[in-house]
Amino acid sequence: MSSSSSSSQSPTRRATGSGADRSASAPPSSGAARDNSHRQPTASSSLPSRRHMRSESAIEPTQAALPAESSPGGRRPWHRRAREISAAAAARQALAESEGQRQENRTRRNNHGRVYRSNLHYMGEEQERLRYYATSGQEVPSTVAMTARPEIEAPRVERAPPLSSSAAESSRPRLEPQRAQPGRAQPRVQVARLREGVLRVLRERGYVPTADPDGGVSKMTPEQIEQYIPHGASLGSLLHGREEEQECAPCLFHAKRRCLRGAKCLFCHEDGHEGLTRVKQRIRPSKRTRNLLRTVQEQRPDLPPEDMMKIIQDYKRDILSHRKPS
Numbered sequence: 001m002s003s004s005s006s007s008s009q010s011p012t013r014r015a016t017g018s019g020a021d022r023s024a025s026a027p028p029s030s031g032a033a034r035d036n037s038h039r040q041p042t043a044s045s046s047l048p049s050r051r052h053m054r055s056e057s058a059i060e061p062t063q064a065a066l067p068a069e070s071s072p073g074g075r076r077p078w079h080r081r082a083r084e085i086s087a088a089a090a091a092r093q094a095l096a097e098s099e100g101q102r103q104e105n106r107t108r109r110n111n112h113g114r115v116y117r118s119n120l121h122y123m124g125e126e127q128e129r130l131r132y133y134a135t136s137g138q139e140v141p142s143t144v145a146m147t148a149r150p151e152i153e154a155p156r157v158e159r160a161p162p163l164s165s166s167a168a169e170s171s172r173p174r175l176e177p178q179r180a181q182p183g184r185a186q187p188r189v190q191v192a193r194l195r196e197g198v199l200r201v202l203r204e205r206g207y208v209p210t211a212d213p214d215g216g217v218s219k220m221t222p223e224q225i226e227q228y229i230p231h232g233a234s235l236g237s238l239l240h241g242r243e244e245e246q247e248c249a250p251c252l253f254h255a256k257r258r259c260l261r262g263a264k265c266l267f268c269h270e271d272g273h274e275g276l277t278r279v280k281q282r283i284r285p286s287k288r289t290r291n292l293l294r295t296v297q298e299q300r301p302d303l304p305p306e307d308m309m310k311i312i313q314d315y316k317r318d319i320l321s322h323r324k325p326s
Contacts, residue, residue, distance in 0.1 A: 190249060194236060194266040201238040202228055218264075225263040234265040241270075 199207075199215045205228050209215030217235070229237055239248040251267035253259040259269065285293070292312045296303070303311075 191266060194239070194249060197239050198235045198266060220264070222263045229263065232269070234259070234261070234263050234267065234269040236265055236267040237270050240268045 195214050195217055199209060199217055202215075202217070203209065207228060209217075210219075212219065225235060229235065234251065234254075236249065236251065242248065248268045248270075249266075251259050251265055251269055254265070254267070254269045259265050259267075289312060292315065293308060296308045296311055300308070300311075
C-alpha cells in the first residue's frame with residue numbers, strides 16, 4: 001500500500017520539477033502579457049489611435065485628410081495639423097478675394113471706357129454741327145446753342161490786313177540797351193554792349209578792326225592797347241566820362257584789390273564812380289627788403305625814403321643780373 005502511494009506521487013514530483021525547470025529557464029513574464037498572448041487580434045486593435053482619428057475626422061470632417069508625413073517623433077500632433085489646415089483655408093480665401101477684386105476692377109474699367117467713348121462721340125457730333133453752321137453762314141439754332149458745351153466753340157478766323165515792311169518794323173518793340181547802375185554788380189549780358197562801345201571809341205581814335213566778330217578787340221595785346229588808352233587804365237576806361245551815352249561800367253575787382261585782366265578789361269578802372277571807393281592797401285615789403293632798408297637807414301640816415309628805395313631796387317637788379325640762369 002505504501003509502495004503504491006509512493007509510486008503514484010513520484011510522477012507528480014517529476015512533472016512539477018520539470019515545470020519548475022522550464023519556468024527557471026524561460027524569462028519572467030507578467031500576467032497581462034500571458035493573457036494577451038492568448039488573445040486574438042480584433043478589428044478594433046488594427047484601427048489607428050484615437051488621437052490620429054481626432055486630427056483627421058473631428059477637426060475638418062468635410063475635407064479629405066492630407067497625407068501624413070514622417071517626423072522625428074512619429075505622426076504630427078493634432079494642433080500642428082490644425083494650424084496647417086487653417087492656413088490652407090486662409091490662403092484659399094485670400095486668393096478668392098483677390099480674384100473677385102480683380103474682376104471688379106476689370107468691370108469698372110470697361111464701364112469707364114464706354115462712358116468716355118460716348119462722351120467723345122457726343123463731342124464729335126457737336127463739333128461737326130457747329131462747324132457746319134460756321135462754314136455755311138446760317139444762324140445757329142437756339143437748341144444747338146443751348147446744348148453746346150462751353151469748351152466747344154465755333155472756330156473764329158480773323159485775318160488782319162497785310163502790313164508793309166516799314167510798318168512791320170515800326171510795330172516791333174524796341175529793346176533799349178541795359179544801362180549800368182552805379183553801386184551794383186553788372187550782369188554778364190553787359191559785356192557785349194561794352195565791347196561794342198569800346199570798338200566804336202577805338203575806331204574814332206584810328207583803330208582798324210579786323211574781320212573777327214568783335215573786331216579783334218579780344219586779340220589785342222597790352223602793347224597795342226596802351227597806344228589808345230592812358231597808362232594804368234583799361235579798355236573799359238575809354239567809355240569813362242561820356243555822359244551822353246552813360247556806357248561806363250566800373251570794375252569791381254579793380255575797386256576791391258586788383259583786376260587780373262589789366263588793360264584788356266572791358267570795365268572801367270577809373271576812380272570816381274558813385275558808390276565805389278577804391279580800397280587803399282598798404283603792401284608790406286618782404287623781409288629781405290626790410291633788412292636792406294634797415295641797413296641803408298643805418299648807413300645813410302640823411303637820405304629820403306624815395307632814394308633809399310631806389311638804392312634797394314638797384315641793388316636787387318644787380319643781384320638778379322649776376323644770378324646764374326636756372
